[in-house]
Amino acid sequence: MSEDRLTYALVGTGNRGTTMWGSELLAGWADAVDLIAICDTNTMRAERARTMIKSNAPIYDDFGALLTEHKPDTVIVCTRDDNHDDIIVAALEAGCNVISEKPMTTTVEKLARILDAEQRTGKRVDVSFNYRFAPTAHKIKSLIDAGEIGTVTSVDFHWYLDTSHGADYFRRWHAFTEHSGSLFVHKATHHFDLLNWYLGADPVEVKAFGEQRVYGPAGPFRSARCKGCPHSDKCDFYLDLAADDFLDTLYEDPSEVDGYVRDGCVFRPEIDIPDTMSATIKYNSGALVSYSLNTYMPIEGHHLAFNGTKGRIEIRQYEKQPWDTPDHDEILLVKSFGGGVQRIEVPHAPGGHFGGDNIMRDTLFKGREDPLAQRAGSRAGAMSVLTGIAALKSAREGKSIRIADIAPKNLR
Known part of the structure; x- marks a missing residue:
C-alpha cells in the first residue's frame, strides 16, 4: 500500500x-x-x-x-x-x-x-452533496455570486421524479418516516442544500404541504412485494427484480439473512410518507422560495429559476423524458430593462449526476481547488436536514415552522 x-x-x-x-x-x-x-x-x-x-x-x-x-x-x-x-x-x-x-x-x-x-x-x-459539483450548478452559482441578476428575491424550484425512480423510494426502507425522515429529508435534502448554497443564506421559516396521492394506501390493490404478486399483470409499478442482475445479486438472496426485500409493494398500507410535496421557504437574506417534489411523473429532472432585482436565471434540466434532448444544459440569463437574454450552454460532464460525482471525488481525494465552497460539511448537512424536518412538521401540523425553534443548540 x-x-x-x-x-x-x-x-x-x-x-x-x-x-x-x-x-x-x-x-x-x-x-x-x-x-x-x-x-x-x-x-x-x-x-x-x-x-x-x-x-x-x-x-x-x-x-x-x-x-x-x-x-x-x-x-x-x-x-x-x-x-x-x-x-x-x-x-x-x-x-x-x-x-x-x-x-x-x-x-x-x-x-x-x-x-x-x-x-x-x-x-x-x-x-x-454531489449536485453542487455538477458543471451547471457551478455556472449558476458563479452567475449569482457575480451579481448578474442583482439581489435574489425569490426562487422557483420544482423537482420531478419519474415513475421508475420515484416509485423506487416507496419499494424500499425510504417509504417510512422512521427510517428516512420522509422524502422532505431523504431526497429534498439535495434540493434544500442547493438552495442554501446558491443563495449563501440560511432558511428561517417553512410552510409546507404533503399528501399521498399515488402510493401507499392510495393504491388500488396491494401485496407484500412484487415477487409472487397476484396483481403483477395489472400493476404499472411492477418490478421484476430477476431481470436486473445487479439488484438481484445484491438483494434477493441476501434478503434471506435480514428479511429486507428490494421490491416491496409501493401500495403497502403502512407507508407513511407523502408522495406529493410543496413548500414555501423564507431565507434570512429575504429571498422567498417556492418548492415542489412529485414522485410519479412521466419525466425526470427539474425546473429552477432565480428572480432578482436586475434579472432572472432560468434552467430546465432534463434527466429522463420520452423525447430527445441535447447533451448539454441551457441556462437563460435574462436581464431587466431591455438587457436582453443570454443563452449559456453547459456541456454534460462524464460520470453520475452530470459529472458531479467525479468532480466531488476529485475534491475530496485529490485536493481539487474549491473556490465556490462546493465541499459541504456538517453545518450544510444540518441546515438541509432541518429544512426537511421543518417541512414535514409543517405539513403534518398545518402551521408554519421556524427553523430556530427546532434547531439543535450546538448548531454554529
Missing part, C-alpha cells in the same frame, strides 16, 4: 456504497485511496458487494470490531439514514474523518449528536 494513499472503510453495501464509493472509487481514484475494510450487518450482501467492487478487504458485521482492528483515515457511511448518527459518532470518536451519504441524518436529536462529536473530536464530517 502506498504511504500517501488515504485509507477508508466502507460501511453499508447497498447500491450507492457498492458503486459510487466502491467499484467506481477504486477504479478511478486508486492512486489516492485504499479500501481497507467493509462493514454491513448483512454479510452475504457485503461478500457480493466486495466481489463487485473487486476488493479483498476484510468484511465485518460489527462496526465496533472493525474500528478495534483497523484505523482508517476516513469512514464512508452508506447505511440506512436513521442509523448514520451511530456510525458517524463512533467513527469520529475513533479518530476518523467521515464522509456521509445524504442526508447526514434524520432527526434534530441525531443532528445534535453528530455536531457534538465533531466539535469534541476535532475531526471532520463531509456530506455527499
Whole structure:
C-alpha cells in the first residue's frame, strides 16, 4: 500500500456504497485511496458487494470490531439514514474523518449528536452533496455570486421524479418516516442544500404541504412485494427484480439473512410518507422560495429559476423524458430593462449526476481547488436536514415552522 494513499472503510453495501464509493472509487481514484475494510450487518450482501467492487478487504458485521482492528483515515457511511448518527459518532470518536451519504441524518436529536462529536473530536464530517459539483450548478452559482441578476428575491424550484425512480423510494426502507425522515429529508435534502448554497443564506421559516396521492394506501390493490404478486399483470409499478442482475445479486438472496426485500409493494398500507410535496421557504437574506417534489411523473429532472432585482436565471434540466434532448444544459440569463437574454450552454460532464460525482471525488481525494465552497460539511448537512424536518412538521401540523425553534443548540 502506498504511504500517501488515504485509507477508508466502507460501511453499508447497498447500491450507492457498492458503486459510487466502491467499484467506481477504486477504479478511478486508486492512486489516492485504499479500501481497507467493509462493514454491513448483512454479510452475504457485503461478500457480493466486495466481489463487485473487486476488493479483498476484510468484511465485518460489527462496526465496533472493525474500528478495534483497523484505523482508517476516513469512514464512508452508506447505511440506512436513521442509523448514520451511530456510525458517524463512533467513527469520529475513533479518530476518523467521515464522509456521509445524504442526508447526514434524520432527526434534530441525531443532528445534535453528530455536531457534538465533531466539535469534541476535532475531526471532520463531509456530506455527499454531489449536485453542487455538477458543471451547471457551478455556472449558476458563479452567475449569482457575480451579481448578474442583482439581489435574489425569490426562487422557483420544482423537482420531478419519474415513475421508475420515484416509485423506487416507496419499494424500499425510504417509504417510512422512521427510517428516512420522509422524502422532505431523504431526497429534498439535495434540493434544500442547493438552495442554501446558491443563495449563501440560511432558511428561517417553512410552510409546507404533503399528501399521498399515488402510493401507499392510495393504491388500488396491494401485496407484500412484487415477487409472487397476484396483481403483477395489472400493476404499472411492477418490478421484476430477476431481470436486473445487479439488484438481484445484491438483494434477493441476501434478503434471506435480514428479511429486507428490494421490491416491496409501493401500495403497502403502512407507508407513511407523502408522495406529493410543496413548500414555501423564507431565507434570512429575504429571498422567498417556492418548492415542489412529485414522485410519479412521466419525466425526470427539474425546473429552477432565480428572480432578482436586475434579472432572472432560468434552467430546465432534463434527466429522463420520452423525447430527445441535447447533451448539454441551457441556462437563460435574462436581464431587466431591455438587457436582453443570454443563452449559456453547459456541456454534460462524464460520470453520475452530470459529472458531479467525479468532480466531488476529485475534491475530496485529490485536493481539487474549491473556490465556490462546493465541499459541504456538517453545518450544510444540518441546515438541509432541518429544512426537511421543518417541512414535514409543517405539513403534518398545518402551521408554519421556524427553523430556530427546532434547531439543535450546538448548531454554529
